[in-house]
Amino acid sequence: MRRKIPSSTALTAFEAAARHGSFARAAEELSLTEGAISRQIGRLESLLGVPLFERVGNRVRLLPNGERYAAQVRESLDRLDRDSQYLMGQPKDAASLDIAVTPTFALRWLIPRLPAFSRAHPNITVHLSERTEPFALVGSGFDAAVHFEHPAWAGMRTYPLLQEVLVPVCHPSLIKGAKARVSLDQLPRLHRRQSPDAWQRYAKDSSIPLTNPAVGARYDLHAMLIEAALAGLGVALVPRLYVETELAQGRLVAPWPQGETVSKTFCLVLSEPIGLTAGPSRTFAQWLLEEASKARAEEADCDKSARLHE
Template identity: 70%
Template sequence: MRRKVPSNSALLAFEAAARHSSFARAAEELSLTEGAVSRQISRLEVFLGVALFQRVGNRVRLAPNGTRYAIQVREILDRLERDSLYVMGQPIDGGSIDIAAIPTFATRWLIPRLKRFQDQYPNITVHIAERMEPFILTGSGFDAAIHFDHPAWTGMHLHHLLEEVLVPVCNPALLAGADADISLDKLPRLHRRQNPDAWQLYAEEVGIVLTNSAVGARYDLHSMLIEAALAGLGVALVPRLYIGAELEQGRLVAPWPDSKTTAKNFCLVLPEPIELSEGPLQIFSKWVLHEARGLTP
């Protein structure tokens, strides 16, 4: 059965005319004559069986049906353009994959290692997008996700990557002149907004007393907490796996014990068993698992 879809030229003419509220300006944008634009829109109105514009003399304005339709057409054309540019940017003799990842994990752990992947597999392009919350992978447009272990991934195939172990860190200047025991209760503490009770859980685990565990500035991302700690704003409770370079360079110090209570597991989430995936996805999956285990593929 033939789809009831208007011609692309008619939709382009309508969208431009709706955006400019002018057939003449739409014609200028599309390098057409004003008459050609008018004819395209007339054909579209006949095809749809509704008036999209109200014509008053030489002026036009969108009719109510036209206003709603213009919004929908603009969204569709924008998406079609994005998808077309995406396909145009794919390697001719290689492949590509789309990975959804927690933003700080992507910027602090995954992306710094991707040069090794690129050197080994130059014909595979890895696209990365951030996703803070679990989502339905099937039909999302992503080939895989790197996220926390979560019940929302039921039905997917999870492969353990790393454990997120939190540790308090700060700029060493913050401890200048501090007592030998470096009491956390006397230092400004920084919080991740999504884990408001993390400091209290940490205090209970290591056996210290915090007069008010909730006091302190709040940030959305661990990457923000790390930058705040580097700036000397306070002590941040952040994953050790994100701050290896800063600790090695002495830009951050961690004189307090790690926390196990607040640890989470990072997983590679796949829609099917890794053995069944083919090509670029299987190659990337095996590579990232080896990287997480500190092995050379």
């Protein structure tokens, strides 16, 4: 079936006229005559079968259908422009990937490891976009997603990466000196807004009694919680994999047990099996799985060492 897609000239003329609210100013922007703008929009309205503008004398006003369509056209043209710019800036033998990823995982785990990928594969550029909720991967424009395991990924191929095991952390100053005898229940607690019951579940999991576990400041992202903990604002319940560096440097301390059951699994999401995925997508997927495997092995070694010193 032949697609009913308006010409790029008509869409560009319509978007400019809608944005300016004027055929004349759209013509000036696009270096066309006002008559040319009017004809393009007339052809577009004829193709669609609905009027987009109300014409009163020499003035025009977008109709409700026109307003909705203008927003959709603007988004499509912007996306096409971005995609074209990406390709225009690529060498002939280069490739690019678009990966959707949860924001804190990108900031605290993935991005610090990307230089190693770039050194090994200098011809592949990785573009990252924030996605906090699962979505339909097919047709989204993304080559892969790095997200939590979720029923919404049904029909996709998911590959486990790492466990998001939560641990309470704080600035060393909160428990130094005389404060060392202060219990977790006496310290200010910080919360992630999307997980309001995390401290309550942690208390049950760890058998550490907490009075009013929901009391405390709330933040949208784990990255914000980590910064708040570094600033000495309280105890943050965050994934250990995000704060390994700060713990090793002594900038944060974790004197309390991990919440072993308060965890989620990060996974790589593909639209088809890795074995059927071609080119740069397969290269990135295999590299990411190897990096996750190394991280799990390092965590296991650290846990083993900690048990030997207990």
